[in-house]
Amino acid sequence: xxxxxxxxxxxxxxxxxxxxxxxxxxxxxxxxxxxxxxxxxxxxxxxxxxxxxxxxxxxxxxxxxxxxxxxxxxxxxxxxxxxxxxxxxxx
Amino acid sequence: xxxxxxxxxxxxxxxxxxxxxxxxxxxxxxxxxxxxxxxxxxxxxxxxxxxxxxxxxxxxxxxxxxxxxxxxxxxxxxxxxxxxxxxxxxxxxxxxxxxxxxxxxxxxxxxxxxxxxxxxxxxxxxxxxxxxxxxxxxxxxxxxxxxxxxxxxxxxxxxxxxxxxxxxxxxxxxxxxxxxxxxxxxxxxxxxx
Numbered sequence: 001x002x003x004x005x006x007x008x009x010x011x012x013x014x015x016x017x018x019x020x021x022x023x024x025x026x027x028x029x030x031x032x033x034x035x036x037x038x039x040x041x042x043x044x045x046x047x048x049x050x051x052x053x054x055x056x057x058x059x060x061x062x063x064x065x066x067x068x069x070x071x072x073x074x075x076x077x078x079x080x081x082x083x084x085x086x087x088x089x090x091x
Numbered sequence: 092x093x094x095x096x097x098x099x100x101x102x103x104x105x106x107x108x109x110x111x112x113x114x115x116x117x118x119x120x121x122x123x124x125x126x127x128x129x130x131x132x133x134x135x136x137x138x139x140x141x142x143x144x145x146x147x148x149x150x151x152x153x154x155x156x157x158x159x160x161x162x163x164x165x166x167x168x169x170x171x172x173x174x175x176x177x178x179x180x181x182x183x184x185x186x187x188x189x190x191x192x193x194x195x196x197x198x199x200x201x202x203x204x205x206x207x208x209x210x211x212x213x214x215x216x217x218x219x220x221x222x223x224x225x226x227x228x229x230x231x232x233x234x235x236x237x238x239x240x241x242x243x244x245x246x247x248x249x250x251x252x253x254x255x256x257x258x259x260x261x262x263x264x265x266x267x268x269x270x271x272x273x274x275x276x277x278x279x280x281x282x283x284x
Contacts, residue, residue, distance in 0.1 A: 051242070075137055
């Protein structure tokens with residue numbers, strides 16, 4: 001039998017590496033019986049996946065788009081593809 | 092590539108830049124350094140425009156470039172001695188508050204229901220709270236969490252980057268997840284209800 005504190009340690013570790021069979025059994029048994037730890041596990045899992053939605057779904061900030069357009073314009077001017085003299089823009 | 096497509100790429104870069112910035116800020120915890128890393132990533136994305144294969148989404152590709160730049164920046168910060176040494180016991184007292192001596196959850200720390208956690212990710216106020224909760228973590232803890240969950244490194248790779256043992260990394264990640272969980276619950280779930 002393990003208690004909640006040890007169970008959270010194992011459910012965290014499981015996100016980083018495979019548990020031993022004994023660890024996995026202890027965790028599964030505890031989570032089956034403990035509602036609080038089931039919630040905790042679900043929330044750890046959500047945190048574990050937070051990188052992808054950040055890229056795909058995080059809402060755009062309400063900041064001024066103009067600022068970002070200017071930054072892209074600057075990047076464009078600093079990039080090698082635009083410093084080529086034959087390609088110099090006069091407008 | 093035609094100019095219109097290029098113009099379209101520039102417009103998409105401008106639209107994704109706020110997210111690139113918040114990603115970089117979460118990771119570097121330094122506004123100026125984050126601006127630099129994002130700017131370098133934008134320049135690289137423009138220069139390498141032709142090498143975008145279209146296999147992944149354009150934004151995902153740009154984020155991939157940013158991740159390389161962030162790892163570079165982080166190594167630089169480390170070389171310049173900007174890091175506190177890793178302290179094995181830091182944060183242990185927070186766990187002692189979350190759990191009773193018996194190992195059960197402390198009454199005020201029992202995880203509550205978050206409704207549908209995935210819905211949270213589409214909510215702007217969730218990301219503001221997440222940002223604040225990340226900032227509340229000690230630098231080293233946030234760094235390890237970010238390398239693992241935002242940058243997607245394995246704990247083995249993290250140990251190489253930051254110079255800790257794998258067992259350390261698991262301990263740090265366990266504390267980080269517990270603290271973030273609790274902070275998100277206080278800041279977002281309870282306020283949203």
